[in-house]
Amino acid sequence: MNKALTWINRCFFGLLALTLSGLASAEDIDIYIGNDTTNSSLPSALIVLDNTANWARQSQQWPGGLAQGQSEVRAIKSALANQVGKLNVGILEYTTDGNANQNGAYVRFALQELTADSYAELGVALDKIFTDVNDPEEKRSANTPYGNLMRDVYSYLSGGEQSFAGGGTLSALADPDGYTTQFSTFKSPLVAETICNDVNVIFISNPNQSGPTTDDVVNSNFLTQLYADAGGVLNNKLAGTSSGTPLDIPLLSTTTESSVTDIGFSSQCYKNNEVNQCTTNESQAGKLCDGISGCACSTSQSTTTGCSGGKKKLIVQSTTNSTVVTETGEFDSVSGGNWNFDDWAKFLHEYGVPVSYESEGGETLVARVNVNVHTLDVFNAQQDAAHSGLMMSASERVGGGNYYAATNEEELELGIGDALSNILSVSSTFAAVALPLNTTNRAQNENQVFIGMFRPDQQAKPRWFGNLKEYQLGFVNNAIELVDVNGDAAVSPLTGFAAECAASFWSADSSTYWEGLGISPSPMGQCQTSVTSPWSDLPDGPFVEKGGVAQVLRNSVIGDRNLKSVSGDALVAFNSTFAGAQGLGGIYEYIRGDQVGVDETAGDSNGRPSIHGDVIHSRPLPVNYGTADQTVIYYGANDGMLRAVQVTTDAGTGEQQAEELWGLIAPEHFGKLNRLYENLPKVAFPNQDADEDPVPEPKDYFFDGSIGQLVEYNSDDQVERAYIYPVMRRGGRMVYALDVTDPEQPELLWRRGCPFTASDSECDDGFEDIGQTWSTPKSMYVAGYGDTPLLAFGGGYDSCEDDDSATSSCTAGDKGNAVFVLNAETGEIVRTFVTDRAVVGDVSPVDIDFDGKVDYLYAADTGGNIWRINFVEVVDDLFEPLEEGDWDITKSAFTTGSSRKFMNAPSVLPYQGKVYLALGSGNRERPLESNYPYVDDIDDRFYAYLDYPAETTALDLDGSLMNNSTTAPNCDANRIFPGTEQRGWFMSFPGQGEQVVNPAVIAGGNVLFNTYKPGGAQIEACTRPLGLGTAYNMSLFNGSACGRVRSEQIDNGGMPIPPGLSTVTVTRPNCEGPACDETVTICIGCKGLEPTPIEPDLDMTRRRVYWKSDIDR
Structure with a gap:
């Protein structure tokens, strides 16, 4: 969101939990979601109607005996019927009076809360349009450009002058509440109470028979000046100008898809040749087809129950046809220079509109309210390819919204309804909040601070931006602070975020990479002292997606990425052949990073913009290998990868470079990857509409836990042995062990646990009671157990802990009620110690006599108990090692009652x-x-x-x-x-x-x-x-x-x-x-x-x- 007041939508730095199970259970991320106390303003939908004569063009052969425009207003009215009290609604149209050149907009219905009364008033206006769709007062000439219509969208929202000082506006149709001076100056509907929610434009377009009309240079100059006023630079060619590169217009493919839904069996019995009679009867009032379009009887299924004489009851089905318009991957890179429509959408989305408000201290401040543009491309017999491409460009590519094709009234209503659902979903799911850097999941290695980051999708879709960045500790004003690569303070004291001008290590200038990618919120930087473009990765400031490892990956040779998975007991290359054998061949290039996902626009780097997923609970584990200033950071991201990133420091210059050594995709996670590519179903959050289709599901996780380690050095301070033990937290019930002594050639030591979260099928022997693996494995040498390293961790988390209840429903039979002690080299269970309740947190080893061997191991459970595992016994005040068979577990302490939980070590x-x-x-x-x-x-x-x-x-x-x-x-x-x-x-x-x-x-x-x-x-x-x-x-x-x-x-x-x-x-x-x-x-x-x-x-x-x-x- 492009507003100085709102930071949450740019950045989540996180040590946070994310099990989004249904709409009821709670997680720690819920503090960042609009649930308890949210801004009271409603989301806004500004419907812009293309009321040119194209909305009644006979050659379109619009079905149902109506004109397109009639279906459009009827679909608007129907889609809004159930939205009373949920949003603000307004309507803009072309002016229809005056001369032909006065092609600006007027306010037909001022943006306002949709109450029962205002819905009735809106209905009157829509009904008039329906009745008078061909009246010259309701439509203007067909060959009208879109530029000034979009200019007046901006002017209305910002309270500016109408394009032609009100010329062409019919006073009988215009809403006076939309103006301060009728009808030359608009009255902005945006005030202090409404600036915290985006405005969403729903643009309903009717294609011209000869394609989009060219805009004029006056419109182009106005837009150019707005860029300058907003502190931006316009790099795109506009109509009538000679500089810049036109926005690409995507070439599209249009297909029709049919889906059949079984409704039930007919009430009467028929022969096969009586299908039409069946359909006629079932279309009567109160029968199965009543009020359902595309409904008919079929012989594809039948039942003889209650029938005789060779007759049967036929299946009644509804057939729904939907028009699907998709990008072919090719573009028209010339024609877009004639049309300013998508350039306006791009500006509105990335720069927003300025709105003044008064701070608590009485100071007048200016916020820029983000505008998302959704387009409905309405056609039937005559789709115009250039028009459809322009609508696609203005919405999904640069406008932050969605594109819909509609070839009948039902598709119109579905498109408008889906746009409204997305608008409401964003408002109810993610309230604008300011997230401090205090919630950072950070790790230190010498004077290196590594920070994992994430940012939820604004529309609650499952593909989230994430990153790993490095900062340092340094002196700022004689005090030690977190600093960036330039030694400047990295955290803003005003916001608690990374400062706007902070530049993390490894981030580099990428020119205007982030411009025009249609990302919400807009990734436009606000650093006033930077010499680079605000769309560059440098400085990355508070933007999760900019700089860091994410940029390193985007700029790498994607085909050379060293991706791995597991087959049998060994790591194998995750290549196209392996992916195909796992049923992932169709999305292999997406997983690798060089193919964009659904709803994603490619940038000009090698890798897709979302190549790095969210890092939520996986605490980065840096290991210093003691050679050539080499550090390798191991961590998991919820794009499916466990990563190894190598950081090297030039001994002469001190400059650092980062590169990905490898990424591991676990077989347990294969089934989750396609959802990231499709970006659906949405993630289930509190306050979300459970009737949404497809039904929202809990967020998927991968290697989301923190990583244990066994790292040993020789006398030269070089790594002699390095094992890491990643776990999955809510991503699963497995523990992995990898030999990374040579970080470029990892080997699988073992993996143990259960491959399925909700089933004990195929569990390894002895691990049937393991829960979600939340506990970081701790390696240790135990008194009396020789030189064999052991690995200890808590039994894990059970979803029974998710209930909002003062008294837990968990029992001794639930998962995680144990401490596991394994051979760290082989993964074999040495001992399993049973506890009363789940051990979710880490365990705490203690060397009580300082001889380098662990004597006791402490753990706490979710029932409020603390346990001590004894590897020694006290004899005459000495600690004598016990034989392995004599190790025991003792309850050290307990809390009174069953309500208190211990979830930490x-x-x-x-x-x-x-x-x-x-x-x-x-x-x-x-x-x-x-x-x-x-x-x-x-x-x-x-x-x-x-x-x-x-x-x-x-x-x-x-x-x-x-x-x-x-x-x-x-x-x-x-x-x-x-x-x-x-x-x-x-x-x-x-x-x-x-x-x-x-x-x-x-x-x-x-x-x-x-x-x-x-x-x-x-x-x-x-x-x-x-x-x-x-x-x-x-x-x-x-x-x-x-x-x-x-x-x-x-x-x-x-x-x-x-x-x-x-x-x-x-x-x-x-x-x-x-x-x-x-x-x-x-x-x-x-x-x-x-x-x-x-x-x-x-x-x-x-x-x-x-x-x-x-x-x-």
């Missing part, structure tokens, strides 16, 4: 033979106020306690041995140490819905964590509340503030990222020499992305947790 700190644990309860999959439809709050809490591994009695975390630190105690009060009577403390969150959504961090005697609570305030005029994120920082030992700021709201709202500690070396700008480098320990996520310095006040050797870091080297 406990943060652990071994200390004097004991272990401090800290974690909070919550359910990030239920982030909305509407997810709490009950009176009594769950009362989520944060807990910190000291576990005694030698004990077998579980601690009641809400019992008498726990101090209530909801009100901050004094600094030295009731501190928990080994030997004290009390065992820990808890803190309640009084607000309904406030919950802990991420793991905590223990640092320097402090515990730091974040909560999320629904609600909050709007950030800007076109935003809705994203919820409140709060950062907590308190003593691990008693929950006191003790010189700290105990809680602080995180700026800009949204679900916070998990806190993470990093020690990095940062170079001060404009400084040379060793003294310029400063090594600091910081926490990113302790307060959003604002780096927080950490100065531990405990001996760091006491803080060692086995392989606590999830980012290697």
